[in-house]
Amino acid sequence: MDKLAIFGGTPVRTDKISYGRQCIDEDDIAAVSEVLRSPFLTCGPKIDELEKKLCEITSAKHAVAVSNGTAALHIACMAIGIKPGDEVIVSSITFAASSNCVLYCGGTPVFADIRPDTYNIDVEDVKRKITAKTKAIVAVDFTGQAVELDELKKICKEHNLYLIEDAAHSIGTKYNGKPVGSVADITTFSFHPVKTVTAGEGGACMTNDDELYKKLSLARTHGITKNPELMERESEGPWYYEQVDLGYNYRITDFQAALLLSQLNKLEKFSNRRKEIRKMYDAAFSEMPELFVQKQIPESDTTQHLYILRLNPDKLKCTRREFFDAFAAEGFGPQVHYIPVYWHPYYEKLGYKKGLCPVAEATYEQIISIPFYPALTDADVEDTIKAIKKVTEYYRK
Ligand SMILES: Cc1ncc(COP(=O)(O)O)c(C=O)c1O
Known part of the structure; x- marks a missing residue:
């Protein structure tokens, strides 16, 4: 695999596939x-x-x-x-x-x-x-x-x-x-x-x-x-x-x-495509020890809205910020969902303090939302997987 784009290598894509977008016909x-x-x-x-x-x-x-x-x-x-x-x-x-x-x-x-x-x-x-x-x-x-x-x-x-x-x-x-x-x-x-x-x-x-x-x-x-x-x-x-x-x-x-x-009228079609994309991502990422995929409970037949990867700090030598920036440089528009609500300055002024919800806080530091919407083609999904694997390989411990 070539050098990461962030260090002057060739990006997987050049068109900035965003983490989400509408599908209008x-x-x-x-x-x-x-x-x-x-x-x-x-x-x-x-x-x-x-x-x-x-x-x-x-x-x-x-x-x-x-x-x-x-x-x-x-x-x-x-x-x-x-x-x-x-x-x-x-x-x-x-x-x-x-x-x-x-x-x-x-x-x-x-x-x-x-x-x-x-x-x-x-x-x-x-x-x-x-x-x-x-x-x-x-x-x-x-x-x-x-x-x-x-x-x-x-x-x-x-x-x-x-x-x-x-x-x-x-x-x-x-x-x-x-x-x-x-x-x-x-x-x-x-x-x-x-x-x-x-x-x-x-x-x-x-x-x-x-x-x-x-x-x-x-x-x-x-x-x-x-x-x-x-x-x-x-x-x-x-x-x-x-x-x-x-x-x-x-x-x-x-x-x-x-x-x-x-x-x-297209909800079922969108939902099915979202399920297909999730399957492709899950298949690619669930075998990678550097990443955690979100667990699905059997009670929920989920129409997935966002796809979140969680970085495993025991297996990666980068921060979430480094991973995020490297993935973005490969031609993608990731996001982070979400900052714990009570960390916002407005809530802090109301008296909420860091430490309230330790699992939420630790999770926030490790998550990244990758492209996920029904109009993604299989080739888009494959490129996203390729870019994630490239970044992961580079930062593997
Ligand atoms: C979990 C959650 N609740 C509420 C809202 C608010 O919805 P809206 O942006 O339509 O006001 C959002 C929107 O982003 C959301 O993600």
Whole structure:
């Protein structure tokens, strides 16, 4: 193998294959164009259509489509009544939105550690972190793999807690045969471009609970309703509506909904390709002692969102930064998912200290996300493997 590109060798690729990207085709473009030519850009029929489709796909009773996954998490915390003094147990390796939603409501995020093999929330640590103030758990299906939903639901039942499943990564995943979206009290999705299906920006809350559904719907639209059942006064006429609570404008537009509907038609195809790519990567990397591949629990039939490699410091003489830079120089755009949330300066100022979740912290120092999206060709995947092997060989102890 030739010299690493970072030291003047020939790179495996020159086109910077990114760790993730959207897959948009002519059908998607046509679906958006159709809405742009229609009378409704927002508050139109595509929203209902989208919500029905999400319910169909997930088997959930209700869907509330919103402007992004962060908004979905915020209204989920509002709907379950998070308020100052309440504690919510949150995964420590995740995007900040998973715990910011608790702060938006005045609650206190309590970070639970992760499992060293799946990188999902550690159920035993969740149990240790429950206090009299705990109101809910926000568990993230990290990289698309479902969290241990049966165990978490059992804990929630025992302690009278709500379970919010942050499924930003996991649309299309099934847990014990049940689609993600139909199991937790509220499941939230994100439809950001790197996710499995995209609306540009978009999100949704799924629930089987009628009362939570009403609260989610109100919170999405200023707390305003036209539903006579929710209004406090007699209607004054067809124009009449009431604000009965304080909510936000978290609506998604009809052209975003149209894009997402078109993308959802391809969910199975995307999911299958993601599974194929994971198999190719797993086959290449699981035999390499220098690297750990993410463990899959048998309960999760995973639509993989990200592919993460963990470096084995006993077998490699480089830092994660050196490995990352060398791989990037070979023509790739890796990423790191994620910095432990409470390490961010904002959280540090709130009083969170390093050392809270040792497994999450050690994992963060060793992980790297490599290219993973359905449009990757087999040749792209093979080049990615070649580059990872080249870097690994160079830095092998
Ligand atoms: C785990 C997780 N939760 C929540 C979000 C927030 O979603 P959005 O970017 O749609 O607001 C993201 C998005 O990156 C995420 O990865």
